[in-house]
Amino acid sequence: MRKHLLRGGSLVAALLLWQLLTSLHVDFWLHFDRLPTVVDVARDLGYQLQTPLYYRDLGDSLGRILMGFALAALAGVAIGVAVGRSALTGDIVSPPLEVLRPIPAIAMVPIAILLFPSNEQGIVFITFLAAFFPIMVSTRHAVAALPVVWEEAVLTMGGNRRRVLWSVVLPGALPGVFSGLSVGMGVAWICVISAEMISGQYGVGYRTWQAYTVVDYPGVIVGMLSIGLLGFGSAAAVELVGRRVTRWLPREAEIAR
Amino acid sequence: MMLIEDLSVGYRETSVLHGIDLKIEAGEILVLVGGSGCGKSTVLRTLAGLHRPSGGAITLDGRPIVRTSAERALVFQEDGLLPWRSVRRNVELPLAIRGVPRISRRSQALSWIERVGLDGYADHLPRELSGGMRQRVQLARTLASGPRVILADEPFGALDAQTRRAMQLLLVDVWSQQPTTIVFVTHDVDEAVFLGDRVAVLGGRPTSIRSIVDVPFPRGGGDNSAARAEILAALGSTQ
Missing domain, CATH: 3.40.50.300 (P-loop containing nucleotide triphosphate hydrolases)
Structure with missing residues (x-):
């Protein structure tokens, strides 16, 4: 109980500090006088929540991230499994991917703009790329680290390669896949917002940058908070599903995660 | 009858088994x-x-x-069970591979589980069992694969x-x-x-x-x- 009071108090104190610094127009090296006050932001948030545009932006960003993330999950798991299972596939598929991997997805924005007919597809592509690598790498490691004894057990029960894939490789790699999905979701958010800021139409990132360029600073903060909230929600969703499907892990491993 | 004639097995250059003859x-x-x-x-x-094998022959009948x-089912020293499957679903796996329909899979698995003295544990996960109980499950699974x-x-x-x-x-x-x-x-x-x-x-x-x-x-x-x-x-x- 005392813990909760303390934590709540800390949050209220931070808000108070912000309100004080901005309403008193403190300009001491940092220009707090240029930032909106808590009250301004709250008023703007209340207003925006009543406009359909706000929800359209949320919906657009969510749609882009879900699309990019879903494609990345499919491709990342498929390629991760293929590369983790077969050295030959690894030799064929990995070199170009390893060249691309260190390039931050956001640096691909010019390519995305050139390559795709519309900005919309470009943004989804950037999101896909951002999420793809952590998912693929994580899956590959998880598949390569699977104990051989499970595979041998299924083989000596008469199982074929497909049975091994569905009954051993995929379920066994799931904890690793989910740690990749968590990381992937995080970077996908960063990239969808950045891509929207650069080339979007609608979307929370676009709206936030738009607010900045028209000197609507409370709007910028509302945008930031919305981005944070969506990021938190999507990460929590991945975490929740991940915990459900890996309930079989030994307790120690669960704590270590 | 299993017949092993002049069996040799090697890893790369090293010969591990050499000239094994056995009639089982x-x-x-x-x-x-x-x-x-x-x-x-x-x-x-x-x-x-x-x-x-790198040499020799093994025949079964x-x-x-x-x-x-x-x-030819292999029973492992430990951790041969799939940890994400319950006891029953572990025992059902070889039945599924053999193509036994879902309904009879369940009843056959349960009867093997009972046979090795684990009734009441069908829905437990392997990590919830002791080492001995896990080996009972492995035995049940092996027997179920016939x-x-x-x-x-x-x-x-x-x-x-x-x-x-x-x-x-x-x-x-x-x-x-x-x-x-x-x-x-x-x-x-x-x-x-x-x-x-x-x-x-x-x-x-x-x-x-x-x-x-x-x-x-x-x-x-x-x-x-x-x-x-x-x-x-x-x-x-x-x-």
Whole structure:
């Protein structure tokens, strides 16, 4: 109980500090006088929540991230499994991917703009790329680290390669896949917002940058908070599903995660 | 009947097994003993079809063994169960592979689980069971796959003495009702003499068969101390 009071108090104190610094127009090296006050932001948030545009932006960003993330999950798991299972596939598929991997997805924005007919597809592509690598790498490691004894057990029960894939490789790699999905979701958010800021139409990132360029600073903060909230929600969703499907892990491993 | 003729197995340049000849009768329990790292497991895994021999031939009832098959089930020392599947779903797996319809899979699995003394545990996950109980599940799973030969790789090696004894009795009990050929690897001479109709002593480098000892009173009922001494002597001469 005392813990909760303390934590709540800390949050209220931070808000108070912000309100004080901005309403008193403190300009001491940092220009707090240029930032909106808590009250301004709250008023703007209340207003925006009543406009359909706000929800359209949320919906657009969510749609882009879900699309990019879903494609990345499919491709990342498929390629991760293929590369983790077969050295030959690894030799064929990995070199170009390893060249691309260190390039931050956001640096691909010019390519995305050139390559795709519309900005919309470009943004989804950037999101896909951002999420793809952590998912693929994580899956590959998880598949390569699977104990051989499970595979041998299924083989000596008469199982074929497909049975091994569905009954051993995929379920066994799931904890690793989910740690990749968590990381992937995080970077996908960063990239969808950045891509929207650069080339979007609608979307929370676009709206936030738009607010900045028209000197609507409370709007910028509302945008930031919305981005944070969506990021938190999507990460929590991945975490929740991940915990459900890996309930079989030994307790120690669960704590270590 | 399983026939092993002049079997040799190697990894790259090193020869691990050399010149192994064995005739395993249908329904017998043959135990392989030998020091650790002598290649007992390699023999078993080659019989399972997990290793390709570098020379010689293995046949089961005249048909050559080229790959893994449900007719030769391997029992592992530990952690052979799929940890994300419940006890029942682990036992159902070989039934699913055999193409048994879902409904009869369930009832067959439950009856095997009961058979190894684990009724009430069907919905538990492997991590919720003790080592001995997990080996019971492995036994149930192996039996459910209906193998003609059971290849057991030190299945009770990680268990305490009391649990090990109980598992040996369970194995004998199940086997006596449904005599399957069993090839059983252990480094425990007492276990070998208790379970085996015959005990093959492995040794040397590369490994070959040093001696095959007939157990006069397999699975109790008489004095086996001469056979035990003979096995120990053969083991001693290999070290």
